[in-house]
Every structure is written in structure tokens, then in C-alpha cells.
Amino acid sequence: MTRMRVHELAKELNMNNKDLIDRILKLGIQVKNHMSTLTESTVEKIRQQFTEDKTETVEEKRIGRAVIRRRKKTFEEEGPAVEAVPIEAAMAVPSVQEEIAPMVPAPPEATATPVAEVEPTQEEPGEEAPSPAPVHPVETPLEKVEKVEAVEEPVHVEVTPEPSIPPEELPREISSAPPTEEETPSPAEVKAISPEPEAQVPPSEVEEVKREASQEPLEAEVARKELEEQMPQEQLEVQAIPTPEPGEEPAAETVAGEVAAEEEESKAKKAKKRRRKKSRKDEPARIIKLPDIIPPEPEEEPELPHLAPRLQAKAVTEEKEVKEAPRKKRVKAVDEVVKEAPDRKRKGGQRKEVFVREDLYSKKELAAQADRGRPKDRERPSVEEAKAEPAVAKIGRKKIKIDEAITVANLAKQMGQKAGEVIKKLLLLGLPASINQALDFDTAALVASEFDFEVEKVGFEEEEVLQTQQDREEDLVPRPPVITVMGHVDHGKTSLLDAIRKTNVISGEAGGITQHIGAYDVKLENGHVVFLDTPGHEAFTAMRARGAKVTDIVILLVAADDGVMQQTIEAINHAKAAEVPIIVAINKIDKPNANVEKTKRQLAEQGLIPSEWGGDTTMVEISAKKQIGIDELLEMVLLQAELLELKANPNKPARGRVIESKLDKGRGPVATILIQEGTLKAGDIYVCGVNSGRVRNMFNDRGKRLMSAGPSMPVEVLGFSGVPNAGDQFIVLTDEKQAKLVAEHRSLKLREKELTRTSKVTLESLFDQIREGEIKELNVILKTDVHGSQEAISDSLLKLSTPEVKVNIIHNATGAITETDIMLAAASNAIVIGFNVRGDSKVLELAEQENVDVRYYDIIYQLLSDIRDAMVGMLEPVFQENVLGRAEVRQTFQVPKIGMIAGSYVLDGKVERGAKVRVLRDQVVVYDGKIGSLRRFKEDAKEVKAGFECGIGIENFNDIKVNDILEVYELKEVKPTLEGDSDKKS
Numbered sequence: 001m002t003r004m005r006v007h008e009l010a011k012e013l014n015m016n017n018k019d020l021i022d023r024i025l026k027l028g029i030q031v032k033n034h035m036s037t038l039t040e041s042t043v044e045k046i047r048q049q050f051t052e053d054k055t056e057t058v059e060e061k062r063i064g065r066a067v068i069r070r071r072k073k074t075f076e077e078e079g080p081a082v083e084a085v086p087i088e089a090a091m092a093v094p095s096v097q098e099e100i101a102p103m104v105p106a107p108p109e110a111t112a113t114p115v116a117e118v119e120p121t122q123e124e125p126g127e128e129a130p131s132p133a134p135v136h137p138v139e140t141p142l143e144k145v146e147k148v149e150a151v152e153e154p155v156h157v158e159v160t161p162e163p164s165i166p167p168e169e170l171p172r173e174i175s176s177a178p179p180t181e182e183e184t185p186s187p188a189e190v191k192a193i194s195p196e197p198e199a200q201v202p203p204s205e206v207e208e209v210k211r212e213a214s215q216e217p218l219e220a221e222v223a224r225k226e227l228e229e230q231m232p233q234e235q236l237e238v239q240a241i242p243t244p245e246p247g248e249e250p251a252a253e254t255v256a257g258e259v260a261a262e263e264e265e266s267k268a269k270k271a272k273k274r275r276r277k278k279s280r281k282d283e284p285a286r287i288i289k290l291p292d293i294i295p296p297e298p299e300e301e302p303e304l305p306h307l308a309p310r311l312q313a314k315a316v317t318e319e320k321e322v323k324e325a326p327r328k329k330r331v332k333a334v335d336e337v338v339k340e341a342p343d344r345k346r347k348g349g350q351r352k353e354v355f356v357r358e359d360l361y362s363k364k365e366l367a368a369q370a371d372r373g374r375p376k377d378r379e380r381p382s383v384e385e386a387k388a389e390p391a392v393a394k395i396g397r398k399k400i401k402i403d404e405a406i407t408v409a410n411l412a413k414q415m416g417q418k419a420g421e422v423i424k425k426l427l428l429l430g431l432p433a434s435i436n437q438a439l440d441f442d443t444a445a446l447v448a449s450e451f452d453f454e455v456e457k458v459g460f461e462e463e464e465v466l467q468t469q470q471d472r473e474e475d476l477v478p479r480p481p482v483i484t485v486m487g488h489v490d491h492g493k494t495s496l497l498d499a500i501r502k503t504n505v506i507s508g509e510a511g512g513i514t515q516h517i518g519a520y521d522v523k524l525e526n527g528h529v530v531f532l533d534t535p536g537h538e539a540f541t542a543m544r545a546r547g548a549k550v551t552d553i554v555i556l557l558v559a560a561d562d563g564v565m566q567q568t569i570e571a572i573n574h575a576k577a578a579e580v581p582i583i584v585a586i587n588k589i590d591k592p593n594a595n596v597e598k599t600k601r602q603l604a605e606q607g608l609i610p611s612e613w614g615g616d617t618t619m620v621e622i623s624a625k626k627q628i629g630i631d632e633l634l635e636m637v638l639l640q641a642e643l644l645e646l647k648a649n650p651n652k653p654a655r656g657r658v659i660e661s662k663l664d665k666g667r668g669p670v671a672t673i674l675i676q677e678g679t680l681k682a683g684d685i686y687v688c689g690v691n692s693g694r695v696r697n698m699f700n701d702r703g704k705r706l707m708s709a710g711p712s713m714p715v716e717v718l719g720f721s722g723v724p725n726a727g728d729q730f731i732v733l734t735d736e737k738q739a740k741l742v743a744e745h746r747s748l749k750l751r752e753k754e755l756t757r758t759s760k761v762t763l764e765s766l767f768d769q770i771r772e773g774e775i776k777e778l779n780v781i782l783k784t785d786v787h788g789s790q791e792a793i794s795d796s797l798l799k800l801s802t803p804e805v806k807v808n809i810i811h812n813a814t815g816a817i818t819e820t821d822i823m824l825a826a827a828s829n830a831i832v833i834g835f836n837v838r839g840d841s842k843v844l845e846l847a848e849q850e851n852v853d854v855r856y857y858d859i860i861y862q863l864l865s866d867i868r869d870a871m872v873g874m875l876e877p878v879f880q881e882n883v884l885g886r887a888e889v890r891q892t893f894q895v896p897k898i899g900m901i902a903g904s905y906v907l908d909g910k911v912e913r914g915a916k917v918r919v920l921r922d923q924v925v926v927y928d929g930k931i932g933s934l935r936r937f938k939e940d941a942k943e944v945k946a947g948f949e950c951g952i953g954i955e956n957f958n959d960i961k962v963n964d965i966l967e968v969y970e971l972k973e974v975k976p977t978l979e980g981d982s983d984k985k986s
């Protein structure tokens with residue numbers, strides 16, 4: 001066995017002594033200096049080690065500005081002889097060198113003495129050096145260190161950038177990719193940070209590696225950011241190279257290729273994880289639609305504080321309806337709601353009004369709703385069943401107050417319904433009605449119940465308020481007779497009244513008669529006589545038509561020179577119809593051509609037989625002009641009054657009738673009242689027609705202010721709320737409120753009545769109503785641009801009024817035509833006149849809908865002309881009779897199944913089949929009808945002219961007798977004209 005010294009081996013290995021000594025020491029072989037001897041085995045070991053080390057290539061790669069990574073070292077030359085290593089040292093610090101030491105042949109000669117001291121224990125010359133330590137096949141302590149470091153650098157791993165391009169393409173400086181096979185840190189490299197600083201890696205290198213470890217993330221971060229800026233995210237992610245994940249065991253001991261492959265694989269997996277994580281992190285947050293969260297049903301209904309109770313109720317109900325599907329039991333929903341409500345109340349502890357559907361909908365609507373969800377074959381609940389349903393609180397159920405009558409429009413308004421709905425309900429009830437038609441209480445109640453309204457009758461019995469006690473006989477005292485003078489025109493009515501006033505006014509009365517109030521109180525020696533200065537029998541009848549029977553005695557004035565005339569006869573008939581006694585005054589007896597006897601005969605022909613002729617009619621011959629017979633006439637009047645026993649009770653509140661009325665510019669509404677019973681006092685409260693008031697002032701016919709007035713006294717009364725109508729009853733009441741109530745009640749009734757009358761008609765049908773004899777009125781709503789034209793047009797329109805047609809301006813204002821105007825016109829059957837004003841499209845639409853005639857004008861003349869024409873259209877058509885001919889009945893024939901046929905001879909004119917015929921028997925019309933058949937020689941003829949014989953059959957008349965005259969005539973309609981036309985023309 002050859003021994004070698006250290007310097008010899010150094011020389012052999014081409015190293016300096018110091019380096020060799022260091023390496024030998026690293027191999028665990030103790031040498032002291034270059035002179036130490038090495039045994040042959042030690043030398044061999046060192047040589048082998050150095051040979052292996054020669055093959056390692058130390059690669060330094062700069063992977064950062066301050067980071068250098070060394071990968072492998074390769075010893076090119078043979079290492080120096082390995083010194084003997086003490087066993088203890090070898091055992092204590094196992095190393096790679098130690099592991100491979102057994103394989104290193106011992107140097108031929110061991111030199112170092114101290115080593116020699118050790119050597120005998122370690123190896124014997126000629127013997128193979130024993131393996132100092134068992135070689136761990138998988139893991140070495142150094143590997144453990146590396147693993148620990150890897151674990152302890154999670155940040156490094158975590159932040160390792162994932163370049164989207166292959167690392168080899170990246171600049172080295174920014175490549176943070178895990179090292180390739182060559183770059184993969186070897187255990188030796190990791191050793192640099194091992195806990196043994198005395199190892200081969202100097203402290204400076206260790207620091208460098210540490211810096212590398214700490215700086216790499218920064219570098220990687222920079223690189224990552226640069227790459228992200230350069231490349232799309234997807235590409236970045238796809239090309240990302242996996243980096244090792246902490247906790248995973250790197251296969252360091254395996255063959256480099258396998259290790260690298262495994263590392264690649266594991267890194268790929270880890271990168272994939274990170275990619276997922278990163279992609280989650282970098283991706284914009286996606287909006288994920290979560291499943292609908294059904295909130296738990298609240299224990300109580302939410303409050304709806306801002307809703308009106310009705311709406312709130314509806315909302316609650318509707319919500320409930322939604323919850324209560326299916327709707328098979330919809331009808332029961334009402335009850336369910338009601339039943340559940342108390343529970344909820346308890347839960348919430350809150351008070352709440354619960355409106356059920358029944359409160360909000362009509363029964364029919366509820367039923368209709370119920371039907372929708374009910375099978376058709378299922379029978380509806382009967383009325384009894386419906387009634388049997390548990391009663392629910394009718395909260396909010398409204399009451400409407402109805403008088404004796406109410407119009408459809410008013411009813412709808414009170415119920416908050418559309419008029420059309422009410423009309424529809426009426427139709428369903430079989431009661432067709434228009435919007436302005438008045439309904440009686442029962443009908444109104446029926447319809448209102450359809451809308452779930454209760455109806456209350458608020459109308460009071462007027463009679464109860466106005467009732468008066470029957471007068472006792474002892475309370476009655478004689479009262480003056482009330483006289484009406486009638487007669488033909490110009491027969492002397494005015495003259496007679498003047499004569500009576502002049503001759504019978506108690507002399508000395510100041511002023512005499514200064515004021516014409518339509519009635520005269522004439523004081524006679526034997527009493528009073530009241531004369532009514534009425535325009536004629538028309539006014540008399542009109543008064544009577546209003547129920548005003550005020551006249552006790554009629555003085556029929558007949559001019560002796562003129563005799564009985566047409567109006568005389570009419571007056572007689574009117575007086576007879578009124579059952580008023582007549583005193584005849586034959587006037588103008590002073591005239592030379594006066595023929596009293598003839599006049600009496602004519603009167604007798606009219607049924608007024610003079611008393612001197614045995615009749616019961618008092619006839620007085622007078623001359624109003626000459627004041628002849630006036631006293632006698634008045635005496636006869638008083639005598640007649642006595643016979644009539646005219647009495648009244650003066651000791652009670654007054655009652656009377658309006659004789660005439662007017663609106664005085666200075667004094668307001670003024671009326672002449674004829675007191676019929678009781679005594680009227682100043683300050684009395686009264687109701688008169690639709691007006692009420694208090695007697696502010698009272699005057700007699702001479703203009704004298706009165707404090708009281710008894711029965712039959714005509715007085716002029718001031719203090720009316722409005723102008724009353726002639727014939728209105730005047731009733732004094734003790735309570736002003738009652739007076740007003742009665743007036744309002746009457747006003748309402750009058751309005752309803754008028755609306756009822758006019759509601760059925762359009763402008764066309766209005767004419768038919770006029771023909772039926774109703775009062776003719778043309779209601780006008782006048783809208784003008786300025787007040788001046790309003791007055792002018794209004795006055796002109798009123799002047800168009802005639803006895804036939806009265807113009808009634810129901811509304812008169814300035815400004816545009818509004819929808820309200822249209823509705824008023826629709827309710828009152830009025831036409832709307834716009835003078836220089838218009839209505840907008842809505843107004844016109846409504847007018848068309850309501851069939852209201854709206855007329856626009858800008859010339860007053862044109863306006864008046866049109867209205868005049870409209871009024872003419874409203875006049876009754878005048879039919880002029882045109883006699884076609886006359887035939888005399890010469891023979892009669894009874895024809896079976898046809899009736900009596902008159903064999904006639906046409907005297908004059910012609911007889912036409914189908915024409916009107918009047919049967920005259922002794923100049924008396926016995927029948928008025930129509931010719932049903934006309935034959936000549938057994939053949940039907942259309943007409944037969946004078947001089948020919950023919951057979952005439954009269955429809956529905958068989959009582960034809962020989963010598964009857966058949967007057968054949970026709971009626972031709974003449975265009976109506978207004979009364980004033982003829983006067984103006986003449």
C-alpha cells in the first residue's frame with residue numbers, strides 16, 4: 001500500500017494544496033497540512049471524488065439582476081488524494097461526499113499522521129474502506145433541507161408568474177419559469193442555503209441565493225405585469241407554465257429526466273389550479289341569477305297607510321284573491337277573507353278595517369266573477385243560498401238620500417257611477433230610461449241596490465208642514481167677492497173698470513188709484529168688491545190650470561152694438577167650466593146702434609137666459625163711457641156674493657194666490673197677492689211656489705203701505721226670494737226654516753218634473769211633445785265673448801218669445817263653451833249658442849255624444865234669424881181645411897161583410913177614396929171619418945166628380961141616413977208663423 005502526501009496529491013490533481021486540503025476536509029478526511037500523508041484508499045477516494053466532480057459543470061445563470069443560480073459543477077481534473085476521514089466525523093455529518101466515499105478508491109498512500117492515527121480504525125491497508133454510513137436510497141438530509149425550504153417559501157411559489165409564452169422565449173432576466181432540467185436547482189445548490197455554512201458554497205453565494213429567493217417574486221411580478229399587458233388573458237392563462245406547489249414532494253433523487261418530467265407534471269397540475277384560481281380572480285364578476293327567494297308569508301297583512309280605505313280594502317282583497325287560487329272557491333273567498341281577518345288582527349295586534357269584496361262590488365259583479373271560475377254545469381247558488389251566506393260587515397256601504405223622485409243622472413252622481421252604467425242596469429231591469437229621466441223612489445231604490453247602495457227617503461210630506469185646521473163656522477166672516485171681467489175685445493173691459501174706480505172710490509181718499517197692480521179693491525157703500533184686471537179668459541184659464549180658483553163672479557161684458565162674438569162665447573164656456581156665476585153687463589147702450597134685445601137673444605142662445613125671461617142670469621144694461629148702470633151692476637154683484645155666501649176666517653195665517661208678478665228694478669221681485677183666507681201681516685214668513693220670504697213691505701192697489709190685509713184683499717208684496725208665477729199659492733208659515741225647506745223641496749220636485757218632461761225628447765221629439773199640448777219652451781244656453789253682446793243677444797232672444805213658444809235662457813255667461821254647458825244643455829233640452837266663442841274638441845265630442853245642438857255665430861242678426869226659425873219649427877203645424885166636395889145620400893144599402901153603403905150624388909166638387917169625410921145631418925156633424933170605399937157602377941173608383949152618382953162607404957160608420965150630406969175634405973199643413981208676424985206685416 002502506497003502512501004501519498006497531500007501536496008503530492010495536489011500536484012497530481014493539479015490543484016494547490018490549500019484547495020485540496022479544503023476539499024479533503026469536506027470529504028471528512030482529517031488532514032492537517034500539505035505534508036499530511038494519505039493512505040492509498042483515502043487517496044483513491046479523493047481521486048474518485050475529484051473525477052466525478054470534474055464531470056460536473058458549474059453553471060451560473062443570471063436569472064435576475066442580482067440573482068445568479070448555479071446549477072452543477074464539473075471537475076475537469078482529477079481531484080487530489082482524499083485524506084482519511086475520521087469515522088466520527090463521517091458519521092456525524094453525512095454528506096454526499098461521504099455517501100460516495102465508499103466508492104472512491106482509497107488513495108494509494110495515506111500520509112497524514114494524525115490521519116494515520118485515525119486511519120487504523122477507519123481502514124486497514126489492503127482493506128476496502130467500509131461504508132461509513134448507510135446510504136439513504138431516497139432522501140438525503142440535504143434533500144430534506146431543500147424540501148423544507150420549498151415549503152417555507154410559499155410566497156415564492158404563489159406569486160410565481162405564469163408567462164404566457166414559453167419560458168425559453170422569454171428573456172432570461174424576466175423568466176420566472178421553473179428551471180428546466182438544467183436549471184432545476186440541484187441539491188447541491190440548495191445546499192448553499194443549508195444549515196452548514198462551512199460547506200462549499202461560500203457565505204456570499206448563500207446570500208445571493210437568498211436574495212434570489214426573495215427577489216424572484218418581484219421580478220416575476222414585473223414580468224407578469226408586462227406579459228399581461230402584451231397578451232390577452234386567455235392566452236396568458238393557456239400558456240401559463242405550472243410552478244411547483246408547496247407541499248408536493250419533488251422527486252429530487254430520481255433520474256434527472258424523470259424528476260423533471262414529474263416536476264413538470266405536478267407543476268402543470270398546480271398551475272392548472274392556480275389558473276382556475278387566478279381566472280376566478282381576474283375574471284369580471286358574473287351576475288348569477290339566484291333562485292327566486294320566496295319570502296316567508298308575513299304573519300299579518302302589510303299596512304297600506306297611504307291608500308284610501310276603499311283602495312286599501314281592494315288591495316287587501318286582491319292580494320287575498322291571488323293567494324287563494326285556484327278560483328273554484330272564489331265565491332267563498334269573501335268569507336275566507338273575513339274569517340281570516342280576525343286572526344291577523346290578533347297576530348298583528350293592530351286594528352285594521354277589512355273591506356270584503358262584497359263591499360266593493362255589486363252582488364252581480366261578484367256573481368259574475370264567481371262564474372268565471374266555476375264550471376258551467378255547476379249551478380249558481382240560488383238567491384236563498386246567497387242570502388244564507390254569513391252576513392258580513394257592510395263597512396263603507398253608502399246611503400243615498402232620495403226625495404220622491406230623482407233623475408238618472410243625479411242618482412248616478414250620488415252613487416259615483418257613470419250614468420251609462422245606471423241606464424244599463426235599468427235596461428236589465430226592464431226599465432229603459434234616459435239620463436235625465438226621473439225615477440220614482442221605488443225604482444231608484446231598486447237600481448241603487450244593484451250598486452250596493454242603500455236608499456233613504458228624505459222627502460217630507462209637504463202637506464204635513466202646510467196642513468191647517470178646518471175653520472170653524474163661527475170663525476168665518478163675510479168677505480168681498482172677487483170679480484173677473486171677461487168679454488170680447490173692445491167691448492169695454494177697461495172702460496168699465498175705470499168707470500167703477502172713478503165712480504165708486506170713496507171720495508176723499510188721497511191719491512186715488514195711482515198704481516196698477518192687476519187687482520182693484522173697490523169700496524162700495526155696502527162693502528168691498530175686488531176686480532181682477534186679467535187680460536182675458538186665457539189668463540183666467542191659465543190660472544185655473546194652476547189650481548188657482550180665485551174668481552167668485554164673472555162679469556161678462558157684451559157690447560150692445562156688437563152682440564155676442566167669438567170671444568164672448570169662449571168666455572162663457574170658460575166661466576161655465578169653472579162653475580163661476582156670470583153676471584152679464586150689456587155695454588154701450590148709449591150707442592145708437594145698440595141692440596140690447598138682440599144681444600140678449602144671442603146670449604140666450606149661449607145658455608144665458610135673462611132673469612126677466614125666466615132665466616137665472618142677471619143682465620145689467622150699462623154704459624161704461626157714460627157711467628150708466630154701474631151702481632146697479634155693483635149692487636147685483638154684491639147681491640150675487642151674498643147668495644154665494646162668500647166667507648173666510650181672517651184670524652189665521654194668510655193664504656192666497658199670486659195674481660201677477662214682476663221683477664222690479666228697484667224693489668226686486670214683486671207680486672200681487674190675492675189673500676183668500678186669513679190675514680197677512682208685515683213681517684210674515686211665507687212660502688210661495690218655489691220661493692220663500694218674509695213680507696218686507698206690503699201695499700194696497702193705491703200704493704198705500706199696509707201693515708195687514710184680510711181675506712179677498714189684493715196686496716203687493718215685497719220680499720220674495722225670486723219672482724213667483726201667477727197662480728202660485730202664497731202660504732204664511734211660522735217657521736222660516738220650514739218655509740225654506742218647503743220651497744227647496746218644491747224646487748227639487750219641479751226640477752225633477754221638468755227634467756222628466758224634457759228628458760224623453762230630443763229636439764225632434766220635442767215638437768211631438770208640443771203637439772201633445774205641453775208647454776212650449778226653447779231653452780237656450782248663451783255664451784258670448786263680451787258682456788255687452790251677452791246682454792244684447794239675451795234681450796233680443798227674450799223678445800222672440802210668443803204665447804206659443806217661450807224662449808228661456810237657462811244660462812247666460814261670457815267665456816268659451818265648456819263641457820259643463822253641454823251637460824246642462826243635455827239635462828235641460830237646451831241648445832247652446834256660442835257668440836264669438838267656441839268649445840274645444842272635447843266639448844264638441846261631448847255635445848255629439850249627448851246630442852246637444854251647439855251653434856256658433858258672429859252676427860247677431862243671423863243668430864236671431866236661426867232661433868226664430870227653430871221656434872217656428874216648434875210651433876204646432878196649422879192645418880187648413882180644404883173642402884173637396886159634397887155628396888148627398890139618396891139611398892142606403894146594407895152590404896154583408898162590408899157594412900152600410902151610401903148611394904150618393906155628388907153635389908159639387910169631387911169625392912175621393914181615402915179622403916176625410918164629415919157626415920152632416922141637419923148641419924150638424926154627426927161623424928167625422930174617412931171614406932173607406934168608393935164605387936161607381938160596381939167598380940172601384942178613385943174619385944167621382946160632381947154630377948155623378950156613386951156608392952160611398954165610410955170607415956167604421958154605418959149610421960148613414962138618407963139626406964145626410966157627406967162633406968169630403970182634406971187638411972193641408974200651412975207653414976207655421978209666429979203670432980207677431982201678421983201684426984208686423986199689417
Ligand SMILES: Nc1nc2c(ncn2[C@@H]2O[C@H](COP(=O)(O)OP(=O)(O)OP(=O)(O)O)[C@@H](O)[C@H]2O)c(=O)[nH]1
Nearest residue numbers: 489490491492493494495587588591623624625626
Ligand atoms: N160709446 C161708448 N163707447 C164705449 C163704451 N165703453 C167703451 N167704449 C169704447 O170702446 C172702446 C174700447 O173700449 P175698451 O175699454 O178699451 O175696451 P176693452 O175691452 O178694454 O178693449 P181691449 O182692452 O182691447 O180688450 C173705447 O174706444 C171706448 O171708448 C160705452 O159704454 N159707450
